[in-house]
Amino acid sequence: MVDGLAAAEAGADAIGLNFVGGPRRIEPAVARDILRALPAMVMPVALVRVGPAGLSPELLELFAAYRVSHLQVYGWDQADETSVPQGATDGGLAGLIAAGFRVMPALTVKDMAFAERLAAWGAAPAERQPCAVVLDAYDPAREGGTGRRFEWEWVVRAREGGRVAWPPIFLAGGLHPGNVGRAIGVVRPYGVDVSSGVEIDGVPGRKDRAKMMAFVRNARAAANAF
Numbered sequence: 001m002v003d004g005l006a007a008a009e010a011g012a013d014a015i016g017l018n019f020v021g022g023p024r025r026i027e028p029a030v031a032r033d034i035l036r037a038l039p040a041m042v043m044p045v046a047l048v049r050v051g052p053a054g055l056s057p058e059l060l061e062l063f064a065a066y067r068v069s070h071l072q073v074y075g076w077d078q079a080d081e082t083s084v085p086q087g088a089t090d091g092g093l094a095g096l097i098a099a100g101f102r103v104m105p106a107l108t109v110k111d112m113a114f115a116e117r118l119a120a121w122g123a124a125p126a127e128r129q130p131c132a133v134v135l136d137a138y139d140p141a142r143e144g145g146t147g148r149r150f151e152w153e154w155v156v157r158a159r160e161g162g163r164v165a166w167p168p169i170f171l172a173g174g175l176h177p178g179n180v181g182r183a184i185g186v187v188r189p190y191g192v193d194v195s196s197g198v199e200i201d202g203v204p205g206r207k208d209r210a211k212m213m214a215f216v217r218n219a220r221a222a223a224n225a226f
Contacts, residue, residue, distance in 0.1 A: 003206065003207040004038055006212060013191070015038070015045070017044055017046045018047045019031070019048050019059065020074050023205040024195060028059065035066040048073055063101075069100065069101055070104065072193075073096075074106050109136065109137060110137075114135065115164065130167050132168045135169050135189075137150045138150065147174055148173060149179075150174075168189075168191075171187050172193035176211070177215045184222035
């Protein structure tokens with residue numbers, strides 16, 4: 001709860017609630033305490049892993065109680081939607097979108113092939129259309145919070161080729177106060193997503209207040225420059 005409030009005080013527009021895994025994963029009870037204390041103008045985004053059956057009843061109840069509408073989804077690709085028999089389940093991205101959630105798939109980037117997958121999301125039918133896509137660095141061992149970044153110039157090349165138009169992109173992966181300004185200047189994302197880059201050194205999952213304030217300050221300065 002302390003880290004969530006510190007992020008809000010630093011000027012973050014949104015905070016992430018990690019239900020996926022790793023040292024940053026929290027239990028629903030902890031998330032409930034954070035959501036109760038979170039200022040009204042700071043948007044909570046739930047990081048979730050979604051299978052064909054959809055979200056667990058416990059998470060759905062939590063999200064309904066606190067009006068959590070934005071989901072950053074891991075481990076899901078377009079092919080997963082087509083593998084679910086029509087009418088067999090209300091799960092998957094289509095089910096979440098139909099239920100009113102704003103869905104943002106996390107797309108791992110390890111080469112220029114990411115652009116084709118991003119374009120596929122943009123061309124998806126309305127019932128599977130995400131509101132944004134989070135571009136994160138590829139790591140074979142874990143998803144998110146790796147402290148690694150991909151080549152930002154790949155996004156520039158994809159955009160020049162007309163493959164980055166919709167949906168909007170959020171940039172993640174290896175960002176920190178010292179490089180977020182350059183990242184925004186190169187990639188020109190809709191927003192940026194940071195985790196390990198604003199943590200206390202050697203303490204995964206615990207955020208550093210000064211780093212968060214510097215990150216938000218530098219990100220806003222870069223965004224206002226264009």
